[in-house]
Amino acid sequence: MxxxxxxxxxxxxxxxxxxxxxxxxxxxxxxxxxxxxxxxxxxxxxxxxxxxxxxxxxxxxxxxxxxxxxxxxxxxxxTLVVIALKEAGPGLLQVLDTLMVAETNIDFAYALMPSAKGQALLAMHVEDHDFASTVLNQAGFKIVYQCDLSR
CATH class of the missing domain: 3.30.2130.10 (VC0802-like)
Incomplete structure (x- = not known):
């Protein structure tokens, strides 16, 4: 691998x-x-x-x-896909567009508390976690993992 x-x-x-x-x-x-x-x-x-x-x-x-x-x-x-957004407004649209082009659905989404670095975090439950994570990662989005949230 x-x-x-x-x-x-x-x-x-x-x-x-x-x-x-x-x-x-x-x-x-x-x-x-x-x-x-x-x-x-x-x-x-x-x-x-x-x-x-x-x-x-x-x-x-x-x-x-x-x-x-x-x-x-x-x-x-x-499990959720969590993305650290560089810009809250434009970043959200880029995430949504990326998932739309990949033809994957978001079941629900909500914002998390800002990260320790002050970044906006978007949590999404998607139909295929692994596929959505791969697509978003390849598109340059920062995926946040559980260890990143454990303070």
């Missing part, structure tokens, strides 16, 4: 956590994570009448998964 094609790290892991739709549920989850030295670097919340789905990107996904299991917190995981 060509060393140039090896990924430098694990893809970013996203947790989809089901929370009760009540005041303070997200704050309680955030405190639980912080008490275990885990920070949220990305969040997207989808609210409904009965439950809330919080999509989270965390600094220590392995420990978070262990805590969620121990505490009985329902969750699923998926």
């Amino acid at each position: 060509d060393p140039a094609t090896l990924e430098p790290g694990e893809p970013v892991k996203q947790f989809s956590v089901m929370l009760q739709n009540r005041a303070g549920a997200l704050a309680s989850l955030t405190k639980l994570l912080r008490n275990n030295n885990i920070e949220m670097v990305g969040i997207s919340v989808q609210d409904s009448r009965d439950a809330t789905i919080a999509r989270l990107v965390l600094t220590d996904p392995d420990l978070a998964e262990q805590i969620f299991i121990e505490k009985g917190i329902p969750f699923t995981t998926s």
